[in-house]
Amino acid sequence: MTFNNQRRRSAALAGGLGVALALTACGGGSGDGDGGDAAAAADIDCSAYEEFGDLEGKTVSVYTSIVSPEDTPHIESYKPFEECTGVTVNYEGSREFEAQLVVRLRSGNAPDIAFIPQPGLLRTLVEDSGEVVPAPDAVSANVDEFFDESWKEYGTVDGTFYAAPLGANVKSFVWYSPQMFADAGYEVPETWDEMMELSDQIVADGAIPWCAGIGSGDATGWPATDWLEDVLLRTAGPDVYDQWVDRSIPFNDPQVEEALGQVGSILKNDQYVNGGLGGVTSIASTEFGDAGLPILDGSCFMHRQASFYQANWPEGTEVAEDGDVFAFYFPSTSTDERPLLGGGEFVAAFADRPEVQALQTYLSTDDWANIKAQVSGPGWVSANTGLDPANLTSPIDQLSAELFQDESAVFRFDGSDLMPGEVGAGTFWTEMTSWIANDKDDKSVLDAIEASWP
Amino acid sequence: MDWLLRADTTPEKLLVMVFAIVLFVAVMAAILYAVDRPKRISNWVVVAGFLGPALALLTFGLIYPAIRTMYQSFFDRTGANYVGFANYSTIFTSDGLQVVLRNTAIWVLLVPIAATFIGLVYATLVDRTRFESFAKALVFLPMAISMVGAGIIWKFVYEYRPNQPNVNQIGLANQVLVWLGFEPQQFLINSPWNTAFLIIVFIWIQVGFAMTVLSAAIKAIPDDIVEAARLDGVGGVRMFRFVTVPTIRPAIVVVFTTIAIVTLKVFDIVRTMTGGNFGTSVVANEFYVQGLRQANEGLGAALAVILFVLVIPIVIYNIRQMRLSEDVR
Numbered sequence: 001m002t003f004n005n006q007r008r009r010s011a012a013l014a015g016g017l018g019v020a021l022a023l024t025a026c027g028g029g030s031g032d033g034d035g036g037d038a039a040a041a042a043d044i045d046c047s048a049y050e051e052f053g054d055l056e057g058k059t060v061s062v063y064t065s066i067v068s069p070e071d072t073p074h075i076e077s078y079k080p081f082e083e084c085t086g087v088t089v090n091y092e093g094s095r096e097f098e099a100q101l102v103v104r105l106r107s108g109n110a111p112d113i114a115f116i117p118q119p120g121l122l123r124t125l126v127e128d129s130g131e132v133v134p135a136p137d138a139v140s141a142n143v144d145e146f147f148d149e150s151w152k153e154y155g156t157v158d159g160t161f162y163a164a165p166l167g168a169n170v171k172s173f174v175w176y177s178p179q180m181f182a183d184a185g186y187e188v189p190e191t192w193d194e195m196m197e198l199s200d201q202i203v204a205d206g207a208i209p210w211c212a213g214i215g216s217g218d219a220t221g222w223p224a225t226d227w228l229e230d231v232l233l234r235t236a237g238p239d240v241y242d243q244w245v246d247r248s249i250p251f252n253d254p255q256v257e258e259a260l261g262q263v264g265s266i267l268k269n270d271q272y273v274n275g276g277l278g279g280v281t282s283i284a285s286t287e288f289g290d291a292g293l294p295i296l297d298g299s300c301f302m303h304r305q306a307s308f309y310q311a312n313w314p315e316g317t318e319v320a321e322d323g324d325v326f327a328f329y330f331p332s333t334s335t336d337e338r339p340l341l342g343g344g345e346f347v348a349a350f351a352d353r354p355e356v357q358a359l360q361t362y363l364s365t366d367d368w369a370n371i372k373a374q375v376s377g378p379g380w381v382s383a384n385t386g387l388d389p390a391n392l393t394s395p396i397d398q399l400s401a402e403l404f405q406d407e408s409a410v411f412r413f414d415g416s417d418l419m420p421g422e423v424g425a426g427t428f429w430t431e432m433t434s435w436i437a438n439d440k441d442d443k444s445v446l447d448a449i450e451a452s453w454p
Numbered sequence: 455m456d457w458l459l460r461a462d463t464t465p466e467k468l469l470v471m472v473f474a475i476v477l478f479v480a481v482m483a484a485i486l487y488a489v490d491r492p493k494r495i496s497n498w499v500v501v502a503g504f505l506g507p508a509l510a511l512l513t514f515g516l517i518y519p520a521i522r523t524m525y526q527s528f529f530d531r532t533g534a535n536y537v538g539f540a541n542y543s544t545i546f547t548s549d550g551l552q553v554v555l556r557n558t559a560i561w562v563l564l565v566p567i568a569a570t571f572i573g574l575v576y577a578t579l580v581d582r583t584r585f586e587s588f589a590k591a592l593v594f595l596p597m598a599i600s601m602v603g604a605g606i607i608w609k610f611v612y613e614y615r616p617n618q619p620n621v622n623q624i625g626l627a628n629q630v631l632v633w634l635g636f637e638p639q640q641f642l643i644n645s646p647w648n649t650a651f652l653i654i655v656f657i658w659i660q661v662g663f664a665m666t667v668l669s670a671a672i673k674a675i676p677d678d679i680v681e682a683a684r685l686d687g688v689g690g691v692r693m694f695r696f697v698t699v700p701t702i703r704p705a706i707v708v709v710f711t712t713i714a715i716v717t718l719k720v721f722d723i724v725r726t727m728t729g730g731n732f733g734t735s736v737v738a739n740e741f742y743v744q745g746l747r748q749a750n751e752g753l754g755a756a757l758a759v760i761l762f763v764l765v766i767p768i769v770i771y772n773i774r775q776m777r778l779s780e781d782v783r
Contacts, residue, residue, distance in 0.1 A: 017472060099746060128532075218729050218747075278616035281640050284732070285614050297620070422748040433731050437643045454531065454750075 044367040046084035051138070052354040052361075056086035060359050063104070063111035064345075065097035073376040080371060081362045087355045098425075105129045110350040113359060115166055117345050118417035119154040120424055125348065126157045133349045134160050136357040142364040146384045148404075150411050154418075155346050163346035164364040167372075168383040170400040171226050171306040171341040171414060173327035177295050186301075188328045192234060195331050199272055202301055208275035210266060211300035212283045213291025214433060221429030222416065223288050224436060226341065227267065227304065229415040232259040233339035234332045238410050241339075245418045251453060252446035260442045267436065275300025284437035295325060304330060306343075307400045311379050319378070320395045327396055329403065340403055343414045344383065373397075383411070420454055427452040482507065520762070527755035541756035551740065557649050558736045561656070561720060562764075566713040568657045570706060573664025578694055581672055590669065594662035601659065605726030608655045612641035612727075645733035652734055655723055660716065664709045671705035672698060704775060711772040718765050737761050 049055075066074060071093045078089040092111070094100055098121065104110055110131055116122045126132045135143075135155070143152050143164050155163040174195075181188065184205065189195035202209040214223045233241050236255040243249045244256060266272050267283060274282045276299025277291070289312045292303035296317065303309075307327070310319050318324045332339055347363050349356050362368055366386025373380065373387060378394030381387075381401050389401040403409050416424035427449050435445045458470060489495070489503030530537045545551045573593075580589045596604060613625030617638050623629040628638035641651045675698065683697045699706070721738040728734045730743060737757055745754020 013476075017476075218725070220729055220731055276616075276618070276621065278614065281643055282614060282616065285640055285643055299618075299620070422750065426743075426748045430731060437732050438645065 044080045044084065044365075044371070048138070048361065048365070049081075049085050049358045052085075052358040055355045055358060057088075058086075058353070058355040059088045059090055060113060060355050061090045061092065061111045062113045062115070062359075063092050063094070063097070063101065064115040065094065065117060066115065066345075067093040067095055070379075073372060073380065076375045077368060077372040078359075078362075080367070081359065085355070085358055087358065089359065101125075102129075105131055105350070112351045112353070112356045113347060113349050115345040116163060116348050117343070118421075118424070119346065119413060120418050120420055122155070122163055122346055122348055123157050124421060126162060131350050132162050133352045134162055135164060135349070135360060136352075138357075138361040139164050139364045142361065146364070146366055146369075146386045148383065148385075148411055150413070151344075151383055154413050163348040164360065165383060166345040166347050166363060167380055168344035168400075168404065169307050169342055169381065170403055171343065172230055172330040172339070173305065173307055173309075173396075174330050175292050175295060175303040175305055175309060175325055175327045176301060177298075177324065178322060178326055179324070180295070180298060180301060189331055190335060191331050192333050199266070199302075203271050207301065208271075208273065208299070209301045210272045211275040211277055211291055211294045211303050212267060212273060213277070213286030213288045214283055214436065215285060215287040219425070219429060220284070221431075221433035223291075223305065224263075224267070224283075224432035225416045225424075225428050226306070226414065227263045228256075228260055228432070229412075230304070230330055230339075230341045231262050232256060232415075233341060233412060235259045235262060238339055238412055241412055241415070245415045247453065251423075251450040252443070257442055257446060260446065264442065268439070280439075281437055284433055292325075307381065307396050308379055310394060310396050327399070336408060338403075338406065338409045340409045340411045341414060342383075342411060343417060422454050423449060423452060523755045523758050526751055527759045529752045529755075531750040531752055533751050537752065541752045542760075544753065545756060545760065553733050554735045554737055554740045557734060558718070558764075560649055561653060561717050561736060562714055564650075564653050565656055565660065565717040566710045568653075569660040569664050569713050570668075570710045572657070573661045573666075573709070574668050574699075574706065576661070577665045577669035577672055578698060581669065590665065593665050596659045597662040601720075601722035602726050604655055604659055605723045608658075609642070609727050612651060614638055614640050614643075642728050642734075643732050648728065648732055648734050652723055652727060655727070656717065656720060660713050664713065667709050668702065668705055671702040675701050704778075707775045708772065711768050711775070714768050715765055715772075718761060718768075737764075 064071075064074075071091060075089075075091050078091075081087065082089060097114075097117075101111075101114055102125075105125070106129070116125070122132070140161050143155070143161075147165060151165045152161060155161055155165065176188070180186075184202075186198060186201070187194075189198050199209040212223065212227075214221050216222060229241070232244065232255070235258060236244075240249070240255055244251070244253065249255075268280055270280050273280055274286070276294030276297065277283075277286050283291075288305070289309075292300075292305060292309060292312065293314075294300040295303060296314070313319060313325060320326060329338065347360055349360055366384055369382045369384040369387040370391050372382070373391035373393075376393065378397060381392060381397040381404070383404045385405050387401055389398040389405075392398050392401060404411065416428050418424065419428065431440070431445045431448050434440045435442070458473070485503050485507065489500055526533055527541055528536060528538060530540075545555070576589075576593060580586050583589070599607075610624065611626045612628075613623075614628060615621050615623050615625070615638060617623075617632055623632055623638065625638075627641060631638055642648050679697060679701065680693075683693060688696065719738055720736060721742065724730055724734055724736055724739045725742075730739045735743070738761060741754045741757035741761065744750045744757060748754075
């Protein structure tokens with residue numbers, strides 16, 4: 001090593017450190033100020049947070065699975081709260097949320113608040129980690145006032161209320177093209193029997209009525225689980241559904257087998273599927289995001305999928321009752337009781353500092369729901385009954401909000417999110433995939449899932 | 455100094471990285487300097503100074519987790535109750551896991567044989583031809599991309615679209631089938647052939663490695679042996695069988711065992727292309743699913759131990775062969 005080399009090396013090191021220091025000075029402290037004026041200007045009732053004392057300068061960390069671009073409306077919706085109380089909210093979204101949250105809890109690095117997308121995960125966290133803090137009274141009062149009682153149940157574990165609901169989505173929708181229906185002279189079906197007659201009519205007219213896809217990478221199979229849950233709600237009713245989910249009846253109960261047979265009468269019927277995409281097995285090879293697209297070029301008439309599917313239509317597709325695509329409520333056997341399958345996130349806290357409790361309270365108010373609706377694009381809705389549907393951007397979201405607030409609607413949370421992770425995010429998905437792709441019979445599928453229950 | 459522990463912006467993260475590297479260099483320099491300084495120093499201190507950090511990290515990062523995993527495999531899903539060999543018996547009796555073992559066996563048998571054979575033949579064919587460098591670069595290219603990248607490329611190749619008038623095929627394989635007048639196939643869904651199609655992807659990647667090593671070995675064959683064989687009237691295939699292959703046998707063995715070890719680890723291809731569905735899962739994928747997604751730590755640990763046990767004979771054989779070839783020289 002010559003003297004020259006040594007010189008050059010230390011010069012490079014010093015230079016590198018200097019550049020890095022300069023960059024820090026320039027780049028640090030970004031990420032505030034721009035945008036969110038609409039949210040900041042909204043006036044909310046600040047007196048609700050005075051009970052938590054002086055919170056000026058405190059910070060709360062929020063950890064969620066909601067990443068860009070859906071995270072921007074969330075961050076903006078916190079501005080009125082931050083102005084009221086002086087608290088800074090640090091939002092962190094991650095695609096590896098479900099795995100990383102458990103890791104963070106185990107390593108003692110828990111966030112203050114996390115948005116839990118499954119009540120089953122909430123229960124696991126409460127029981128295994130013991131770090132979830134029960135919700136403060138103000139939050140409990142808000143949930144009693146604004147939400148249907150089933151929502152409070154989902155945030156409760158063993159009698160203690162932990163987590164208030166945040167956003168929600170409705171899964172009991174069937175997407176269709178109003179134009180195609182009008183051209184062929186079809187009416188939107190109001191009952192299950194009408195829907196099956198419509199399917200037969202479409203087959204008689206020489207077309208394929210349904211398109212479906214369950215591909216989703218690691219989570220392949222989840223749309224098929226939604227089909228089974230939705231149909232079970234309709235064939236056996238919400239009470240049996242509850243028993244099935246908490247295992248008062250076994251997973252492979254005869255009523256469930258009957259429901260699975262009903263699903264098979266659509267999904268495994270090669271006259272009914274898979275419009276524009278192939279045969280029955282193509283349901284397993286088609287990504288769920290692509291499965292409804294044949295509606296746009298006329299190859300398929302109906303696609304059963306949740307309200308969040310509106311984000312999957314290509315740019316320029318008009319989602320409205322008189323537009324290119326719209327959705328009708330997945331009909332039940334009668335028009336009196338309308339079961340509603342859906343999902344949502346829950347706000348769980350791992351710390352009980354006043355500023356954390358204040359943020360929890362804010363997120364459970366109707367103020368937050370309305371502000372969030374105003375700053376969000378299409379694709380967001382909440383089950384908060386204080387939400388004014390007019391604040392929502394998309395007709396589907398407005399329809400979802402109206403369904404949530406409808407008296408005859410009975411809401412039930414997506415079953416696979418309530419079951420233990422090994423089933424709901426494991427064997428339920430893989431067995432349903434096998435049911436479609438390998439034509440496994442109904443009984444074996446249900447028995448296999450039942451056997452895997454921990 | 456809050457930014458050291460919680461770096462938010464990119465420049466801060468870069469600075470933390472520089473800081474970590476500088477810290478590591480400083481510690482290593484301090485150790486080496488301390489070992490070098492004293493005039494009379496016993497041998498073991500010098501050895502400890504050089505080997506110490508590496509050994510410490512190995513013990514902490516490799517040996518300790520290995521022992522812990524083996525320990526965990528005798529417990530149940532949360533690690534609370536001792537269950538003895540229950541996890542192992544589940545692996546060998548459960549239908550789903552038997553399929554996983556069967557798939558792993560197929561992978562370990564087919565990939566090394568095919569990759570080594572194709573690599574060897576290709577290396578022999580392009581040896582000393584005009585386009586040698588170009589041909590070798592072409593075959594070596596797949597090794598340069600990540601396995602996930604290769605998985606995605608081939609996923610598109612195998613993509614299925616129905617053979618309807620208004621639908622275009624986007625997968626190369628199915629397009630060729632349609633041009634030849636056949637029906638498009640669901641390559642990735644139809645078990646058990648889907649495993650074969652996944653294996654093709656991995657062979658495609660590993661042939662580059664086999665070819666490179668074997669080509670170097672072929673070039674190292676002494677010229678006088680080849681000339682002597684030519685004078686004896688040996689040419690073409692017989693030259694290959696009786697001169698080339700026996701002479702480079704150590705290299706073939708090394709390539710074969712290395713590819714076998716890598717095949718046992720295959721995870722990216724299976725996870726990217728089918729997610730382990732449709733009966734294609736292998737042990738490495740399955741222990742990830744069981745250990746991290748199904749939160750069944752005992753079963754995941756047991757699968758990892760089985761993988762370890764499967765690899766040991768191959769590694770021992772590999773090391774013995776390397777020792778033998780060194781002795782010969």
